[in-house]
Amino acid sequence: MRILFVGDVMGNVGQTAITTYLPKLKRRYKPQVTIVNGENATRGRGINEAVYKDILTAGADVITMGNHTWDNNEIFDFINGAKKLVRPLNFPPATTPGVGYTIVKVNAVKLAVINLQGNVFMGQNLADPFTTVQPLVAKLREETPNIFVDFHAETTSEKEAMAWYLDGQVSAVVGTHTHVQTSDERVLPNGTAFLSDVGFTGPYNGILGMTRENVIQRFLEQMPTRFNVQEDSPAVLSGCVIDLDGQSGRAKKIARILINPDHPYFDD
Amino acid sequence: MRILFVGDVMGNVGQTAITTYLPKLKRRYKPQVTIVNGENATRGRGINEAVYKDILTAGADVITMGNHTWDNNEIFDFINGAKKLVRPLNFPPATTPGVGYTIVKVNAVKLAVINLQGNVFMGQNLADPFTTVQPLVAKLREETPNIFVDFHAETTSEKEAMAWYLDGQVSAVVGTHTHVQTSDERVLPNGTAFLSDVGFTGPYNGILGMTRENVIQRFLEQMPTRFNVQEDSPAVLSGCVIDLDGQSGRAKKIARILINPDHPYFDD
Amino acid sequence: MRILFVGDVMGNVGQTAITTYLPKLKRRYKPQVTIVNGENATRGRGINEAVYKDILTAGADVITMGNHTWDNNEIFDFINGAKKLVRPLNFPPATTPGVGYTIVKVNAVKLAVINLQGNVFMGQNLADPFTTVQPLVAKLREETPNIFVDFHAETTSEKEAMAWYLDGQVSAVVGTHTHVQTSDERVLPNGTAFLSDVGFTGPYNGILGMTRENVIQRFLEQMPTRFNVQEDSPAVLSGCVIDLDGQSGRAKKIARILINPDHPYFDD
Amino acid sequence: MRILFVGDVMGNVGQTAITTYLPKLKRRYKPQVTIVNGENATRGRGINEAVYKDILTAGADVITMGNHTWDNNEIFDFINGAKKLVRPLNFPPATTPGVGYTIVKVNAVKLAVINLQGNVFMGQNLADPFTTVQPLVAKLREETPNIFVDFHAETTSEKEAMAWYLDGQVSAVVGTHTHVQTSDERVLPNGTAFLSDVGFTGPYNGILGMTRENVIQRFLEQMPTRFNVQEDSPAVLSGCVIDLDGQSGRAKKIARILINPDHPYFDD
């Protein structure tokens, strides 16, 4: 089984990158399952139903989220019916709409997709991601050994700890949230593919995709500033491809994808 | 002018990686200046004089530091005489020993090396790195346009902001501290080479180089734990090579170096 | 029912204050239950068995703790047999020794004492204190309506939120951790007594009880510093007295106690 | 010289408390200088010109601010002409409008009023308050020994450290920001009056003055919530009175003022 995962789609620039490149990437890599993180899809903050549908139309099978899940109020209008949207598992169970994982069926094979959020420097105090994900993984493994975790977290420490903690229990732990792709992709000794952060999909010339002048101004002035998505910019698309053994769930390979003006996409 | 930069050397595993690979890398890439971040060199916390000298002997011209500069008390015994050691510029000027930058002369060309620390999520409240580095850069440019900044910071946001802020004023902004190499190397429009984080040099099978079981235990138990460097591990070495135009100071190219068991080093 | 609560006992100065004043305060106020926070009792960091017993001997019925519970390793030697010691409820249940609440019997009346820790700015990511304490309170109320909560937290926001959240369900929410007594004692509309922070018991001329020169030095130099308890100092003792209706559990009154050189203790 | 200081006025409830009680307090205590913190005066976030003038009309001589200074954009319309408004001194000097201190003349005697912000857990990285305020204090002392510092900070540690650091150099260090009054008022050995936090002036039945249900909801749900000032509530007014020796600048006495439904105001 092959999984294609694309990181945080951001605003119009990110959406255009998805409609442009996702079909090409799917033709080239022929993934059985395509997952896209959409926490910044609608103007940088959350996602609304129109954009959710557009990303599915462009080829995503599952859309994962993160700390920005609730930033666009329209989420509450459609999340409960959105079967392909997964928000972080460890938000409070009593009050949080939506689901923290889903299972995708590809012919006879199933892939569970979990969205999980870190607790360090995230500004939200959620249930401990380690002890929250562990019993879910155990339960899911009764159904399928193929489990993909989008771990939305800030620090490399929490991300590496999660990957080693789950090594051998899930097929992949791939980080999101920092919007910068790391180059540490590897398969851990017990078969879990890991990449600290897959990076984001949006404006190449913003700061994490936001308007440069506003972010720099905030650092210089320390006053409240409104950030917007940097619109006048070429795009970056960040992703990775993971090959699993569908019988054992073990990852065989993980490779990064990075498309930007310095690394343009070439059709074969 | 070519610069070789190697990220946070960590403990014995990192030191051995330096003595093993730094001479090879220098033979291959023939840098005029070699810079090594040494904030974790002595048992993961700070650096003492013996290790400082060992890294110089292995081929470093300058050793940069970070938030862990003061963790090993032996630093106070030799920092004031250590002409090739640079600690973060923006520690309090009245009380901090050592220097925040140095100038290396290579024949007729000079390279200024600045060590700078971010303020977001770093646990130390230092002078604003933006307004602190700006006047120094202006002053240094009267002497040389070739300026390298090791920006030791946690968040991708602060790192990208610094790089765009200094674009055209310095030759390179390369991040350290997260211990994970990013894949976003690029030359910004006005000639500044940028890489969010160069990564670290130490145990490949630790968590940021520290003992896995202890770091995971801390996340699970939330109790005080003593971390040590993971000693029984193969090594990773993380670095980058930057080519500058020595007349203008503009970067021409930046390339990452990553050596680990999954990406072994081959002599040409 | 009358409760006497005394805040964070710190080091030798704090222990001496307890042995000196706790008997006097008990003679004057005649509380049915005396509770003392002991998270800083042994040299400022945690508590060992000898000091635990000394505080009980001085008159405490229950000793509550906080984020410093585990700082002194000797805690692990005796916590499981320490029937009168309560550590924060919301530490991870699978790995944490000790208990998060206890029930004290006074003739026919029972008082449950809960120790709970906040999550904001506490440096430990514990289970959400709100949703963790709520089902325990519901369960305890089947046994007794008299419930005292030592809420060990940093921010006034989290403390006030907890008090209003539990108003009418517990008899008292009294904060600890900041080491400074607040003057906002009140009985909330549905009968819960509240005080944001009861303050600490230890050196009056330290900074939160720690050596002034070291704490100021840390702020000035931003380097690692070892803090110790300020020993050459007169003492402060901080506490409060709460009167409950033992039938309904409703608080009738809460009054602060503050003894220090500026507010000396006078026997009647 | 007598100073009356009143803490963070919040929204309509706070403004009404000021117009109701400030004239009464001035008649009773006859302060030479009245200082009011106004960072939350206009709907809880910042201050606009109309409210600024109202508070002056009600009897304030100086209005101090804090981290919320810039939350209401109208501040930029009038701050540069607002001779009686002082914002935190340690915002970036190059970009911040307004002033960080002012000098009030009372007959032949002068009082300098400084507004200063802490760095710990404040969400803004400002210049170190210790080394920023120190040279200003030295300069001001050439003009007057009477110096009042409103230290707007979160932690008791930073507040106590500042007070001991400035002991003997300023007349008073009084904290604001937590919105809860502390009971630790004292005159330090070298003559500086100190109170960790003077408390706030606004709705008695909010959480830090904000709507209870929204603040509790944020803790329970961990989703973005809009807080508003709790309007349907009686008021609390928090303040203190400080007596100085106008010749030496030494404080002679500091006393707290707290008016709320549990501690109603009685005219003599």
Ligand SMILES: [Fe+2]
């Ligand atoms: Fe994102």
Ligand SMILES: [Fe+2]
């Ligand atoms: Fe995010």
Ligand SMILES: [Fe+2]
């Ligand atoms: Fe490091």
Ligand SMILES: [Fe+2]
């Ligand atoms: Fe570091």
Ligand SMILES: [Fe+2]
């Ligand atoms: Fe304490």
Ligand SMILES: [Fe+2]
């Ligand atoms: Fe504490």
Ligand SMILES: [Fe+2]
């Ligand atoms: Fe305020």
Ligand SMILES: [Fe+2]
């Ligand atoms: Fe504030």
